[in-house]
Amino acid sequence: xxxxxxxxxxxxLTEIDALKSVIRQSHLADRSRRENAAEHSWHxxxxxxxxxxxxxxxxxxxxxxMLLIHDIVEIDAGDAPIHGAYDAVALAQAxxxxxxxxxxxxxxxxxxxxxxxxxxxEAEETMDARFxxxxxxxxxxxxxxxxxxxxxAENGVTEGQVYERYQPAIERGSPALWSRARALVRRHFAAAxx
Amino acid sequence: xxxxxxxxxxxxLTEIDALKSVIRQSHLADRSRRENAAEHSWHxxxxxxxxxxxxxxxxxxxxxxMLLIHDIVEIDAGDAPIHGAYDAVALAQAxxxxxxxxxxxxxxxxxxxxxxxxxxxEAEETMDARFxxxxxxxxxxxxxxxxxxxxxAENGVTEGQVYERYQPAIERGSPALWSRARALVRRHFAAAxx
Numbered sequence: 001x002x003x004x005x006x007x008x009x010x011x012x013l014t015e016i017d018a019l020k021s022v023i024r025q026s027h028l029a030d031r032s033r034r035e036n037a038a039e040h041s042w043h044x045x046x047x048x049x050x051x052x053x054x055x056x057x058x059x060x061x062x063x064x065x066m067l068l069i070h071d072i073v074e075i076d077a078g079d080a081p082i083h084g085a086y087d088a089v090a091l092a093q094a095x096x097x098x099x100x101x102x103x104x105x106x107x108x109x110x111x112x113x114x115x116x117x118x119x120x121x122e123a124e125e126t127m128d129a130r131f132x133x134x135x136x137x138x139x140x141x142x143x144x145x146x147x148x149x150x151x152x153a154e155n156g157v158t159e160g161q162v163y164e165r166y167q168p169a170i171e172r173g174s175p176a177l178w179s180r181a182r183a184l185v186r187r188h189f190a191a192a193x194x
Numbered sequence: 195x196x197x198x199x200x201x202x203x204x205x206x207l208t209e210i211d212a213l214k215s216v217i218r219q220s221h222l223a224d225r226s227r228r229e230n231a232a233e234h235s236w237h238x239x240x241x242x243x244x245x246x247x248x249x250x251x252x253x254x255x256x257x258x259x260m261l262l263i264h265d266i267v268e269i270d271a272g273d274a275p276i277h278g279a280y281d282a283v284a285l286a287q288a289x290x291x292x293x294x295x296x297x298x299x300x301x302x303x304x305x306x307x308x309x310x311x312x313x314x315x316e317a318e319e320t321m322d323a324r325f326x327x328x329x330x331x332x333x334x335x336x337x338x339x340x341x342x343x344x345x346x347a348e349n350g351v352t353e354g355q356v357y358e359r360y361q362p363a364i365e366r367g368s369p370a371l372w373s374r375a376r377a378l379v380r381r382h383f384a385a386a387x388x
Contacts, residue, residue, distance in 0.1 A: 013240060064259070
């Protein structure tokens with residue numbers, strides 16, 4: 001029974017190695033290549049540890065766990081670029097199926113806990129999930145600023161579109177972070193106009 | 195004051211993006227390329243969430259945090275391959291200097307907490323640190339098994355050398371995990387002999 005449990009856990013841990021090969025749109029800060037979803041998830045874990053530490057209303061361990069698992073569904077469903085067109089309903093369905101399959105590799109009690117954590121993140125209703133979502137939106141914004149526009153420059157994204165696509169999630173999860181993000185975005189587009 | 199705090203935090207979070215470019219010896223499970231230290235750290239966070247969950251003696255949030263930060267010193271000090279020759283004293287010194295510099299980018303109270311967490315991991319005295327170290331040794335062992343020998347095959351490492359180099363840290367942190375690891379290693383080398 002314990003052996004079987006470990007078998008299932010190692011099967012899951014082996015399967016998720018594939019997240020290292022899911023390529024996102026964001027460029028690394030040094031512009032050497034695009035980021036993959038596994039290292040993005042690590043970076044977000046660090047964002048949570050650093051930026052969430054001072055907030056006693058957060059369950060920081062839960063936020064970190066959410067961020068470590070939040071993109072695992074992309075192993076099956078792929079990464080949907082924020083600036084591209086995609087079928088949101090079909091994507092949500094593919095992600096739900098992916099969550100069932102991949103977390104389903106785990107022992108049942110763990111499968112249920114991970115599924116519940118992933119659904120909490122996706123629902124954006126709890127403060128923990130909203131803070132996690134804010135970081136997931138802020139991190140690529142920061143990488144775009146650091147790389148002279150990054151995916152915004154590549155996709156001809158305007159300053160107004162940046163506010164549309166980033167402000168709701170970041171502001172809802174962390175007004176202070178949005179205040180900083182907005183200042184960074186303004187400065188970036190002002191410099192680009194000069 | 196709060197603004198200055200956020201400045202320092204964002205400087206740190208930008209600096210550690212470089213961990214995505216620190217290349218380790220381990221191959222990904224699909225053998226497509228070598229692993230980098232950021233995605234390795236994410237993978238270890240997942241190992242901790244999955245394998246550590248059932249152990250009530252662990253502070254799992256602390257173990258996960260330790261694993262997320264444990265390789266950040268490699269941005270300056272580089273990755274020391276387990277099967278290569280290196281000057282352990284010089285490396286330890288370089289890693290301590292790296293920890294001071296990189297965690298020193300953070301606000302002071304956070305710098306102190308991260309430094310303390312990293313030192314706890316390195317000292318391998320607490321159960322949390324020993325469990326974290328066990329995972330840090332077990333994950334590349336698993337990748338080597340999955341890739342038909344991986345860095346063992348590349349470096350002509352014998353079965354006996356595998357026990358020498360992996361058993362102490364894994365067994366000290368998790369006897370159950372070492373029992374499984376030993377079985378995997380035996381089967382791997384037996385198959386290689388056939």
